[in-house]
Amino acid sequence: MTSDRTDLPVLVIGAGPIGLAAAAHLLERGLEPLVLEAGPSAATAVRDWSHVRLFSPWAELVDAAAERLLTPTGWTRPDGAGYPTGGDWVERYLRPLADALGGRVRYGARVTGVARAGRDRIVDADRERQPFTVHVEHPDGREERLPARAVVDASGTWSTPNPLGANGLPALGERAAADRISYRVPDLRDPAVRARYAGKRTAVAGTGASAFTALAALADLAEEEPGTHAVWVLRRGLTGSTYGGGAADQLPARGALGLAAKAAVDGGHAEALTGFRTAAVERAADGRLALVAEDGTRAEELDEVIALTGLRPDLSFLTELRLALDDRLQAPVALAPLIDPNQHSCGTVYPHGARELAHPEQDVHLVGMKSYGRAPTFLALTGYEQVRSVAAALAGDHEAAARVELTLPETGVCGGAGRYDEPAADRGDGCCAIPATPRLITLGAPSAGGSCSPGGGC
Missing domain, CATH: 3.50.50.60 (FAD/NAD(P)-binding domain)
Structure with a gap:
């Protein structure tokens, strides 16, 4: 033809x-x-x-x-x-x-x-x-x-979100535990979603801004729901650069999210489990989960897992x-x-x-x-x-x-509201100015998971 x-x-x-x-x-x-x-x-x-x-x-x-x-x-x-x-x-x-x-x-x-x-x-x-x-x-x-x-x-x-497995493939037992694993930033305004994480111990895997957003959201939830706690699973060590540039970040919104994640850890609402490369997910007799690293290290007594690994x-x-x-x-x-x-x-x-x-x-x-x-x-x-x-x-x-018809400044064009915008500015009516320096506010709607939104636009 x-x-x-x-x-x-x-x-x-x-x-x-x-x-x-x-x-x-x-x-x-x-x-x-x-x-x-x-x-x-x-x-x-x-x-x-x-x-x-x-x-x-x-x-x-x-x-x-x-x-x-x-x-x-x-x-x-x-x-x-x-x-x-x-x-x-x-x-x-x-x-x-x-x-x-x-x-x-x-x-x-x-x-x-x-x-x-x-x-x-x-x-x-x-x-x-x-x-x-x-x-x-x-x-x-x-x-x-x-x-x-x-x-x-x-x-x-x-x-097609990436799996938990450190080798790019699903960890052993990951599919079997699908009822307790989410690959999205939770919407804690939804009563059903809120109930899933309130008062629970949740592992958050990932080191990008999506993970920062989830950690910050769970920390806010912990202020209202006792017993809510996050275990932050990182494949790398925890250093100052883990949280991004903070107030000095060229992308202010990304910096604000990093500060929010750091505040969650410093405030005791999250603990960092570093150098952890997930190999398996196991379910205990009581239904709770355990993550097992390649070196045998375990993260146990987990009610939920949020995998934000890209x-x-x-x-x-x-x-x-x-x-x-x-x-x-x-x-x-x-x-x-x-x-x-x-x-x-x-x-x-x-x-x-x-x-x-x-x-x-x-x-x-x-x-x-x-x-x-x-x-x-x-x-x-x-x-x-x-x-x-x-x-x-x-x-x-x-x-x-x-022909190139777009110029991106080196600081990026993502410098936006993130977690630190004024509530009035959320309406998009242009009535309020965005502050020049990041400052944390109570979470109203989660910020984009990365320097761009989860859907690929930012």
């Missing part, structure tokens, strides 16, 4: 912030997008962490092409100085954007495979002339195959495409050196686009958080620049695709 592919849509996987922005840019370029979302509504992943506050203000969370699409509908841009929660982001921007795209967004459409029509990954002959075939599964079990001229995968990493991309439905991925980060090989977390923070990653996101399989691009593989420091602004460039490349405007 060979054909002129120009009459086919560009298929976008995922109706999150970056996928919807990609559709807006494609439309501006005269290309017809078709967005497939596995969930029942737009930004399903963001809705899962609707209680989390982003580190970036509204000014950095609205894509330019998306705004141009929304403005004729009567949409009003939120005040740029406010800091939304995930729920705010959905209701005030992402849902209206999906509505503006209309039938170009399909829900309950889970992509299970992508390939060249009539060609598995082995076949060279006439490969680039073939359209893509995208296999889709619906909630009722119905399957279909959709043709596409190009594929933009913006499905993110939210659905996320990874789901590549299972892309196996018939020829992708060039870094063997360590699982990011495009040209992008990987730019985002290595050992070398870069979100503010030092060079803006990049279609060239760095290219693969041997022509007209396939992984964008957004998924493009970062296992690297954690992704920014919404970076994703918007990615899809602007990719849309230009697919439209044949290679000059625009190569």
Whole structure:
């Protein structure tokens, strides 16, 4: 089957912030997008962490092409100085954007495979002339195959959290203890979630800002619910740098979270278990859990475990495409050196686009958080620049695709509200100024788990 592919849509996987922005840019370029979302509504992943506050203000969370699409509908841009929660982001921007795209967004459409029509990954002959075939599964079990001229995968990493096991695989017994293990920052405003952790002994595994957020939330809970205690499980030792830069951090919100985690430990609401590399999870006769390290060290009498050890991309439905991925980060090989977390923070990653996101399989691009593989420091602004460039490349405007239209200051663009913003500023109405120096306040809504939100935008 060979054909002129120009009459086919560009298929976008995922109706999150970056996928919807990609559709807006494609439309501006005269290309017809078709967005497939596995969930029942737009930004399903963001809705899962609707209680989390982003580190970036509204000014950095609205894509330019998306705004141009929304403005004729009567949409009003939120005040740029406010800091939304995930729920705010959905209701005030992402849902209206999906509505503006209309039938170009399909829900309950889970992509299970992508390939060249009539060609598995082995076949060279006439490969680039073939359209893509995208296999889709619906909630009722119905399957279909959709043709596409190009594929933009913006499905993110939210659905595939890293396991507890220090070797990257689930620890022995981890799956069997799934009823006591969570891989998300808990929403302690939910009565059922609050009851799960109130008065309980909870292990928190991880050293990123998501772990800091959970520790701070549990410390706040301990002030109201006696017996609430956290065991902070770290693979490394505990040093001053473990908590980040504190008040001197170039990212104030990240610094504030580090200070909150330190306060939880110093205040006796959490104890740090260092050098602990989890190998097994065991269940005692009373139903409580124990974590067992590779060296035999044990953390016992645990009621719950919160594993916040990062996320990874789901590549299972892309196996018939020829992708060039870094063997360590699982990011495009040209992008990987730019985002290595050992070398870069979100503010030092060079803006990049279609060239760095290219693969041997022509007209396939992984964008957004998924493009970062296992690297954690992704920014919404970076994703918007990615899809602007990719849309230009697919439209044949290679000059625009190569042009950098985003500048990130070395201090990052994540310097936002985090845990220390004034309650009035939470409304995003711009009525109050953000303090220049981090200061801790009582937790109202958890802050984003990392220099970016759990959903990959910040």
